Amino acid sequence: METKTARLALTGLAHDTRLAIFRLLVPAGPEGLPAGELGDQLHLAAATLSFHLKELRHAGLVSQQRAGRSIFYAADYTAMNGLIAYLTENCCQGVACTPAAPAAARYAKNSRAVRHRKSRGQT
């Protein structure tokens, strides 16, 4: 997953209402839940719910499918796994998961950090 996609997904989840919506959709499985059910459970004005569902869809986190008068929303597990994978890579890189690469070595010889280390007599 690219950084831009990850950021979209992060933005999607970075709101109380949207996180709550997503958390309701996750256990609901691939069939999902109709918009109205989400509104009932979260006590949201229809327009507000619709706004957040659009955001989640834009973020690629949920899919939409009409069935009769209702529109069912479902969590996109692939997108979520992609986000987790992205974060895992950006969390473990060179630290917890891999054998701890020497971080300082990767920075420009004259970087501020290196100058600082030198001035302190560190390697």
Added chain:
Amino acid sequence: METKTARLALTGLAHDTRLAIFRLLVPAGPEGLPAGELGDQLHLAAATLSFHLKELRHAGLVSQQRAGRSIFYAADYTAMNGLIAYLTENCCQGVACTPAAPAAARYAKNSRAVRHRKSRGQT
């Protein structure tokens, strides 16, 4: 990790600049990088950088330590792992990771979703 904590962390990362900052800090290891180095690399006005660093700190994603005139910021791997754990639980619950629980069964007998399923002759 609680939902509130997770949301704070998500909000912390849900911004281009802050995600970029965090991505620079991750490979830098526990020693971290001085603020100025981050500013140099990301071409940020000092005040803007400081604002985002404060946000990241408030989100519990980075720690701060003064060393001489510089202030070093470091990624908090524990917080990041906590976030990943939270997302993993909220992604896999009853679906991908566990043996796929019957989602519909968990909803109120008279929920909109159930009414809808009944009206379609589904179980």
Added chain:
DNA sequence: ACAATATTTCTAGAATACTGGAAATATGGA
């Protein structure tokens, strides 16, 4: 004590996001 460096806090303007009423759209049933 003073000057230079690194960074933060203060502040206000600009940009973006959120909320919800009202109107519009889509569907199914009488």
Added chain:
DNA sequence: TCCATATTTCCAGTATTCTAGAAATATTGT
């Protein structure tokens, strides 16, 4: 066709977040 239901789009007001100049703070070297 007409009505009820489910949901979205439109829109405007409100709130929050972002940006960056200027001033303030902290530290080090002279």
